[in-house]
Amino acid sequence: MTDTGPWTGxxxxxxxxxxxPLAGEVAVGEVRAGLDAGLDAGLMTDGFVMELVSAELMDRVRAGDQAARAAMIALGAELEAGPPLVGEDVVSAYLIHVPSPGQQGGEIADALGPRVRAALDQDRDHRNEPAVAAFLDRLLQAVPALRPLASVERYGYHDEVLARPFLSDVAERELALLTGGASLEIDDDWTDEERTAVLRLFTSADPDPAAEVRAVLGVLEAELGSDADVDDLIAVAFVEMLPHDDEPGAEILGMLGVGLRAEVEARDRQPR
Structure with missing residues (x-):
């Protein structure tokens, strides 16, 4: 394979x-770009590189590149023919960017063989637990400003909100509101488009942004103890994202109710 630096596959x-061959050409470019950007060479596993390749090829497919479309279909065929216990991380990485049937580029999913298509269906047939789905609905009804975040995290055949990523995003937004966006750690090399998208999702023009923070914390406090799945979601996706006393945004800790404070204390008893 063409030299890519420390990664050879x-x-x-x-x-x-x-x-x-087009997958190899894209891999060379993506690995070089990643290493030049400072990514750890240890991240360059077959699965990680496949995700980069799949993402780039799908960008080209959406731009009308027929060679990229053919390459995606050919990759699916090769993964279908491969040994069932070899390269499942690569299969999953490939499928992350395959469109669902009926979407633009959905013919790529339609061309998958039965083994790889079953893996796609298992992943996309996502349903939240009923109690979790009801909790998310109540949170979005109580704090409508969170709906754009929920839209970003919708996924799968049923357009379900991915609960843990969404609630982690909520925690990040509330911290950003308290810190005037300082907690977002926006990199200097981000494009204006990337910067604008993040600021749109994680900041607010409300003159009292802390009002949203209080509303979110109030909902989460009231929900604790109602259901084990909801409790686990709040503890893992929200509380784990909260700062420690010596970190930016720590003022949110003084706004917590009894239940959330207990969850934070339980977290803090674990080794950092």
């Missing part, structure tokens, strides 16, 4: 790029 990857 496994024998399985070598087979894939011989069968689908």
């Amino acid at each position: 496994s024998a399985r990857w070598e087979h894939l790029v011989r069968a689908v």
Whole structure:
């Protein structure tokens, strides 16, 4: 394979790029770009590189590139033919960016063989637990400003909100509201488009942004103890994202109710 630096890929990857040369060309460019941007070479596993390749090829498909479309279909065929216990991380990484049937580029999903299509269906047929779905609905009704975040985290055949990523996003937004956006750690090399998108999702023009923070915390406090799945979601996705006493945004800790404070104390008893 063409030199990419410290990453050369496994024998399985070598087979894939011989069968689908465009995938190899894209991999070379993506790995080089990642390393030049300072990514740890240890991250360059076959699965990670496949996700980069799949994302880039799908960008080209959406732009009308027929060679990229053919490469995505060919990659699916090669993964279907591969040993069932080899490269499942690569299969999952490939499927992350495959459109669902009926979406633009959905013919790629329609061309999948039965094994890889079953993996796609299992992943996309996502349903939240009923109590979690009801909790998310109540939170969005109580704090409508969170709806754009929920839209970003909708996924799968049923357009469900991915509960843990969404609630982690909520925690990040509330901290940003308290810190005037300082907690977002926006990199200097972000594009204006990326910066604008993040600020739109995680900041607010409300003259009293802390009012939203109080509203979110009030809902979460009231929900604690209602259901084990909801409690676990709040503890893992929200409380784990909260700062410690010596970190930016720590003022949110003084706004917590009894239940949330207990969850924070339980978190803080764990080794940092």
